[in-house]
Amino acid sequence: MAKKKVLVVMGSDSDFPVMEGCFKLLKKFDIGFEACVASAHRTPDKALKIAKEARENGYSVIIAAAGLAAHLAGVLAANTTLPVIGVPCKGGALNGVDALYATVQMPTGIPVATVAIDGGSNAAILACQILAICDDDLNAKLVEYKSSLVSSVEDRNLKLRDKIISMED
DSSP states (O other): OOOOEEEEEESSGGGHHHHHHHHHHHHHTTOEEEEEEOOTTTSHHHHHHHHHHTTTTTEEEEEEEEETTOOHHHHHHHTOSSOEEEEEEOOTTTTTHHHHHHHHOOOTTOOOEEOOTTOHHHHHHHHHHHHGGGOHHHHHHHHHHHHHHHHHHHHHHHHHHHHHHTOOO
């Protein structure tokens, strides 16, 4: 079976800081990915081509990060049957709320799974969860990862208790 790949499309290279956590997590889970810049508005033909050829190019999930009008995820979703995860990016006069609405408010038949504003890391986790539906090894990695989240919270709880105990009256 061919290795699953994720395609990450950013509306601008300025979205890289938001998506850096995504790239790190995809690497952590040993998910092949490629990233590129394409704009729904400035390079619409390129965006259409990317979406239409994604499946034949071996991708299983598309992650689209964009700010402001943020039509990128919707344009990609309209032109593929692959799952598309939208990452609205903070910026502009509305601080990312416009990007959130543009990404999440899709018409019937053109769904975009949407994570939080600047939620690149969660986009990677969601992509892994989608891919893990038919991949027991990847699922085991996700179980281990989520278990480490529990441990992290418990460690923080203990540190909080120590801080409180060490406070002077």
